Amino acid sequence: MLRSLLWVWLAVSLLASCAPTTPEPMVLTAPAGNLSVRLWLNQQGQPCYQLMLGTTTVVDTSALGFSLQAASPLYSNLKVVDSQFSSFDETWEMPWGEQRQVRNHYNEMRVRLVETKDEQRTFSLVFRLFDDGLAFRYEFPRQTAIDSLVILDELTSFRLAGDHLCWWQPGDWDIYEHIYNETRFTEIDALSKRNHPNLAQTYIPENAVNTPVTLRTDDSIYLSIHEAALYDYSDMTLKVDKQNLTFTSELVGRGTDNVKAVVALPFNTPWRTVQIAKRAGDLIESKLILNLNDPPKIEDLSWIKPMKYAGIWWEMHLGKSAWAMEGGKHGATTANAKRYVDFCADNNIQALLIEGWNTGWERWIGFDDREGVFDFITPYPDYKLEEVVAYARQKGVSIIMHHETSSTVRTYSQQLDTAFQLCASLGIPAVKTGYVGKIIPNTEYHHGQWMVRHYQQVVEKAAEHRIMVNTHEPIKDTGIRRTWPNFMTREGVRGQEFNAWSYEGGNPVDHLTKVAFTRMLAGPVDYTPGIVHLSLKPYKPNNRIKHTIAHELGAYVVIYSPMQMLADLPEHYDQHPVMPFLKEVAVDWEQTRVIAGEPGDFVAIARQQRGSNRWFLGVVADENQRSLRLPLDFLPPNQKFSLELYADAPDAHWDHKPDAMVVSRKVVSANDILSLGIAPGGGAAAILRPL
Ligand code: NOJ
Numbered sequence: 036m037l038r039s040l041l042w043v044w045l046a047v048s049l050l051a052s053c054a055p056t057t058p059e060p061m062v063l064t065a066p067a068g069n070l071s072v073r074l075w076l077n078q079q080g081q082p083c084y085q086l087m088l089g090t091t092t093v094v095d096t097s098a099l100g101f102s103l104q105a106a107s108p109l110y111s112n113l114k115v116v117d118s119q120f121s122s123f124d125e126t127w128e129m130p131w132g133e134q135r136q137v138r139n140h141y142n143e144m145r146v147r148l149v150e151t152k153d154e155q156r157t158f159s160l161v162f163r164l165f166d167d168g169l170a171f172r173y174e175f176p177r178q179t180a181i182d183s184l185v186i187l188d189e190l191t192s193f194r195l196a197g198d199h200l201c202w203w204q205p206g207d208w209d210i211y212e213h214i215y216n217e218t219r220f221t222e223i224d225a226l227s228k229r230n231h232p233n234l235a236q237t238y239i240p241e242n243a244v245n246t247p248v249t250l251r252t253d254d255s256i257y258l259s260i261h262e263a264a265l266y267d268y269s270d271m272t273l274k275v276d277k278q279n280l281t282f283t284s285e286l287v288g289r290g291t292d293n294v295k296a297v298v299a300l301p302f303n304t305p306w307r308t309v310q311i312a313k314r315a316g317d318l319i320e321s322k323l324i325l326n327l328n329d330p331p332k333i334e335d336l337s338w339i340k341p342m343k344y345a346g347i348w349w350e351m352h353l354g355k356s357a358w359a360m361e362g363g364k365h366g367a368t369t370a371n372a373k374r375y376v377d378f379c380a381d382n383n384i385q386a387l388l389i390e391g392w393n394t395g396w397e398r399w400i401g402f403d404d405r406e407g408v409f410d411f412i413t414p415y416p417d418y419k420l421e422e423v424v425a426y427a428r429q430k431g432v433s434i435i436m437h438h439e440t441s442s443t444v445r446t447y448s449q450q451l452d453t454a455f456q457l458c459a460s461l462g463i464p465a466v467k468t469g470y471v472g473k474i475i476p477n478t479e480y481h482h483g484q485w486m487v488r489h490y491q492q493v494v495e496k497a498a499e500h501r502i503m504v505n506t507h508e509p510i511k512d513t514g515i516r517r518t519w520p521n522f523m524t525r526e527g528v529r530g531q532e533f534n535a536w537s538y539e540g541g542n543p544v545d546h547l548t549k550v551a552f553t554r555m556l557a558g559p560v561d562y563t564p565g566i567v568h569l570s571l572k573p574y575k576p577n578n579r580i581k582h583t584i585a586h587e588l589g590a591y592v593v594i595y596s597p598m599q600m601l602a603d604l605p606e607h608y609d610q611h612p613v614m615p616f617l618k619e620v621a622v623d624w625e626q627t628r629v630i631a632g633e634p635g636d637f638v639a640i641a642r643q644q645r646g647s648n649r650w651f652l653g654v655v656a657d658e659n660q661r662s663l664r665l666p667l668d669f670l671p672p673n674q675k676f677s678l679e680l681y682a683d684a685p686d687a688h689w690d691h692k693p694d695a696m697v698v699s700r701k702v703v704s705a706n707d708i709l710s711l712g713i714a715p716g717g718g719a720a721a722i723l724r725p726l
C-alpha cells in the first residue's frame with residue numbers, strides 16, 4: 036500500500052514538475068504541418084518539450100538538462116532570453132549512397148536560455164522539425180562564468196505516450212553485436228540479454244538500450260530514437276524507466292570515475308532524434324540523420340568509390356585457415372592471395388580484403404599485454420605484400436588493407452601516419468579497421484568519449500592519405516559519412532561471422548528483418564552477405580546459415596553498404612547459379628524504395644543503380660512462410676523491363692532445403708504486381724533491365 040502511494044505521489048509530482056508555466060509554450064511546426072513540438076519552462080525553470088503528430092501525442096512532456104561535476108546542475112532556474120524561428124530547404128547530392136538527391140527541409144526554433152542565479156550560465160536549445168521527425172540539441176556558447184562542462188549525466192528524456200512495441204538491443208558500452216529483441220517497452224530487460232558467449236567485450240551496466248531503437252505504437256505509428264553528428268562526446272544509450280514510460284539519455288562513461296563527458300566551450304551536443312513514420316519502410320527511406328550532418332569537409336571526392344569486395348576472411352572464421360602464421364595454416368599467403376585476386380578479376384569484384392597479413396596474430400586475443408604486438412607495416416614472411424599488390428593492380432583489383440588493432444588504441448594511434456603512408460605508397464585505396472577485445476587502457480569503453488575521438492581521428496587521418504575506411508567494432512553511425520565521405524561503412528551489428536562460430540549463437544532466422552529497421556537506420560552496414568555454401572560443411576559441420584539462398588541474395592539489396600562483400604570462399608562460388616546476380620548487383624544507387632515490410636517479419640526494397648536504368652530488388656523474410664504481392668510501380672511508366680528473378684523454390688525451407696531456388700525470367704512493367712512465394716527463412720532477389 037505504502038509502495039503504491041509512493042508511486043502515485045511520484046507520478047503526480049513528475050507531472051506537476053513539467054506543468055507549463057509562463058511564458059506560453061513556444062510552438063514549432065514541420066514544413067508539412069503534420070508535426071509540432073512545444074517547448075516551455077516549468078515552475079522550477081526546467082525546459083520541457085512535447086511532440087505531436089496531428090493531434091496525437093508522440094513524445095509526451097519530457098524534461099531536458101544536465102547534472103555536472105563540481106557545479107550546480109543545469110536544469111532549473113532558467114529563463115528564456117529570446118527565441119528565433121527560421122526555415123531551411125535545400126537539395127544536396129550524395130557522392131555515393133542509397134539515392135542521389137536528398138532534400139533537407141525543416142523549420143527551426145532556437146531558444147536562448149540563461150540562469151536566473153548568480154552564475155548566469157547560458158545555452159540554447161535548437162529544435163528542428165522535418166516532415167519525418169524531430170531533432171534537437173544543446174548549444175553552449177563561449178561564456179565568462181564557465182569554460183567547460185564536466186558532465187555526470189545528460190538528462191534528456193523521451194516520455195512515450197504508451198507501452199509501445201520495441202525492437203531493441205542491450206545498451207552496451209562496448210559492442211553492438213547483439214540480437215534484436217521484440218518486446219513491449221515495459222518488458223525491456225537488457226541485463227539478461229547478453230546473447231553470446233563469444234562476445235569478446237561487453238559491458239551493460241544498466242537496463243538501457245542502444246540506439247537506434249525502433250518502436251511501434253498501438254495506432255501503428257513507427258518511431259526511431261537515435262542521434263546524429265556524434266563528435267567529441269559519448270554515445271547515448273537510453274535508460275528504461277518503466278514506471279514513467281520514459282527513455283532517459285544514459286551516456287557511456289569511463290572506468291576512472293562517474294564522468295560521462297568533458298567538453299570545452301563552445302560546444303554543441305550531438306542531435307537527439309525522433310524519426311516518425313506511418314509506414315515502417317519510411318523509416319528506412321528517411322534521410323533525417325544525414326541532413327543533420329554538415330556538408331563534406333573533403334574537397335576532392337573523386338577517389339572515393341563504392342565497391343564489391345571478396346576477402347581472405349571467411350576461411351579463417353570457418354577454421355579452414357588461420358590469421359596467424361604459426362601453426363602452419365596461414366591463410367594470407369602470396370599464393371592464396373593471388374588465387375583470390377583471380378577470382379575477383381573474373382567476377383567483377385573490385386577489391387580484395389586480406390586479413391592476417393601482418394605479424395602479431397599469435398598474440399592478438401586473450402593477452403592483457405597486447406600493446407606493441409601488432410604493427411601495421413610488417414608482413415609475414417610468406418606474404419609478399421608488394422608482389423600481391425602489383426599482381427592485383429595488373430588484374431584491375433584493389434587490395435583492402437586490414438588493421439586489426441586488438442583494441443590497443445595507443446599503439447595504433449602512434450602508427451597511424453606510417454601505416455596510412457604505406458597504403459598510399461602502394462595505391463591501396465581502403466582499410467578495414469578492427470577493435471576486438473577490451474579497450475587498452477582498460478578504463479575506456481568502445482563507445483565512450485575517448486574512443487569517439489579516436490575513431491574520428493582515424494577517419495580524418497585516412498582522408499589526408501585519400502583512404503576509405505570500413506570499421507569493425509566501431510562507434511555507431513550517426514551520419515558522419517555526409518561530412519567525411521571516406522567513412523564508407525562499418526560493422527556495429529551482429530554480422531555474418533556469428534554464423535561460423537556456433538549454431539545457438541548464430542544469427543536467428545529473422546535477424547536481418549530486424550537489422551533493416553533498427554541498425555540500418557543509422558547508416559551503411561558491413562554485414563558481409565553472400566554465403567552460398569549454407570551448410571558450412573566440412574569445416575563447421577554443426578553450424579549453418581539459417582536462411583535460404585534467395586534470402587542471402589536479397590540481403591545484397593536490402594542491407595545497404597557501399598562496400599559490399601562476397602563473403603564466401605572462391606571455390607564455393609565456382610559455377611554457382613547465383614553468380615550472374617552477384618556479378619551484376621550494384622553497390623551505389625540513384626534511388627531507393629522500400630516497397631513493403633514490417634520489422635521482424637520481412638522487408639522488400641527496390642534500388643535503382645546509380646547512372647543506369649537498371650533496378651535491383653531484394654526481399655528478406657523471417658521464419659514464416661508467406662506470399663507477397665509487390666507492386667512494381669517504382670519503375671518508370673510506359674516502359675518494359677526484363678525481370679530476372681531468384682526466388683525460393685516451392686519446397687524451400689531454411690532448415691531442410693535452403694538451396695532450393697528457382698531462377699526465372701519474364702517481361703514486366705510498372706503496372707504489374709509481382710507475386711512471390713517466400714519460404715520460411717526465405718527471400719528473393721531480382722534484376723530489372725530496361726528493354
Ligand atoms: C572481428 C571482425 O568483425 C572480423 O570481420 C574480423 O575478421 C576479426 N575481428 C579479425 O580482425
Ligand code: CA
Pocket residue numbers: 212507508526530
Ligand atoms: Ca565483429
